[in-house]
Amino acid sequence: QKEVEQNSGPLSVPEGAIASLNCTYSDRGSQSFFWYRQYSGKSPELIMFIYSNGDKEDGRFTAQLNKASQYVSLLIRDSQPSDSATYLCAVIGGSNYKLTFGKGTLLTVNP
Amino acid sequence: ETGVTQSPTHLIKTRGQQVTLRCSSQSGHNTVSWYQQALGQGPQFIFQYYREEENGRGNFPPRFSGLQFPNYSSELNVNALELDDSALYLCASSPMAGMNTEAFFGQGTRLTVV
Numbered sequence: 001q002k003e004v005e006q007n008s009g010p011l012s013v014p015e016g017a018i019a020s021l022n023c024t025y026s027d028r029g030s031q032s033f034f035w036y037r038q039y040s041g042k043s044p045e046l047i048m049f050i051y052s053n054g055d056k057e058d059g060r061f062t063a064q065l066n067k068a069s070q071y072v073s074l075l076i077r078d079s080q081p082s083d084s085a086t087y088l089c090a091v092i093g094g095s096n097y098k099l100t101f102g103k104g105t106l107l108t109v110n111p
Numbered sequence: 112e113t114g115v116t117q118s119p120t121h122l123i124k125t126r127g128q129q130v131t132l133r134c135s136s137q138s139g140h141n142t143v144s145w146y147q148q149a150l151g152q153g154p155q156f157i158f159q160y161y162r163e164e165e166n167g168r169g170n171f172p173p174r175f176s177g178l179q180f181p182n183y184s185s186e187l188n189v190n191a192l193e194l195d196d197s198a199l200y201l202c203a204s205s206p207m208a209g210m211n212t213e214a215f216f217g218q219g220t221r222l223t224v225v
Contacts, residue, residue, distance in 0.1 A: 004153075032211050043201055043216040044154065045113075051211050088153055097208050098144065098167055101153030 003027060006089050006102035015111050019076040023089030023102055026070070030093035033065055033072045038086045038104065048074060079109040113137060115204045115217035123223045124192050132187045132220045134202030142166070142205040143185040144214060145177060149198045160185055161208040197224045 007022040021035075032051050036044035050056045050063040050072065062075040072091075076083055086104040093100070114137035124130050136143050142161045146154035156169035160179035174190040183204075189196060199221050203214040 034213070036216075043199075043219040046213055046215060049213055090153075092212075097142075097205075097212065098156040098159060098169065099146075099154070099203070099214060100156065101146075103151075103153050 003100050004089055004091050004102040006087075006105045008105070010106040010108055012108045012110060013079050015079060015081060015109055017079050017109075019079045019083065019107055019109070021074040021076075021087050021089075021105050021107065023072045023074075024070055025072070025089075025091045025093075025100075027091065027093040027100075028067075028070060030067075030070075030091045032092040033063070034090040034092075034099065035061075035063060035074045036088040036090060036101075037083075038088055040085075044088055076107075079107075081109050081111050083107060084109050113204075113215035113217065115202060115215055117200075117202050117217035117220050119220060120218065121221045121223075123225060126192055126194060126224055128192050129188065129190045130192060130222065132189075132200050132202075132222070134185045134187070134204075134217055136183045136185070136202075136204035137215060140204035140206050140215075141183050142208045142212075143179055143183065144203045144205070145185070145187045146201040146203065147171075147198045148201060148219075154201055157187065159208065166208055192224045194224050197222060 035048040048063040064073045089102040090099040144159040145157040148154040158168040202217045
């Protein structure tokens with residue numbers, strides 16, 4: 001079983017729609033959860049982090065965490081073409097505080 | 112801009128050669144982690160340095176080694192390069208080694224082994 005799994009893409013949404021990105025993790029002891037955005041050929045950029053169960057909102061982005069279900073999601077409201085990128089889910093768990101990444105979901109927002 | 116800088120940005124090496132990649136962490140950050148990202152994959156953890164000591168290592172062979180200096184900058188060394196080492200190498204700095212700590216990436220070094 002992969003440690004961090006993301007919904008298979010690519011995901012395509014029209015401009016203005018809500019994009020929903022999902023992630024599950026296998027280590028029940030995981031404490032910290034991150035969403036990174038990566039444009040093609042660039043490095044990952046941190047856009048959201050969440051540590052507690054529930055929702056966390058930052059502008060158009062909402063991260064949702066459910067530790068009982070080992071599930072974390074990212075909602076992007078009013079999607080823009082500039083949101084088109086690969087979104088990486090990452091989890092910290094264990095003693096050396098490494099980030100374990102999913103494979104990423106490619107999001108395309110169509111004008 | 113994250114304040115994390117890596118050099119060089121691109122590099123081409125021949126199989127069997129050795130390479131050194133460099134990273135300057137963001138001001139105030141004492142923890143540096145290195146990741147390898149192959150095409151179409153998520154980054155894979157190589158190792159982490161906290162206050163000049165290795166603080167964990169991923170599933171990479173010993174020919175991948177590192178250093179952290181007193182100013183918290185870091186190097187990644189790879190010996191006996193193989194074709195499969197071709198990837199984007201990412202350095203991430205954090206203000207501390209801990210669970211609830213955000214990591215910020217540099218722009219990466221694209222290594223091509225031919």
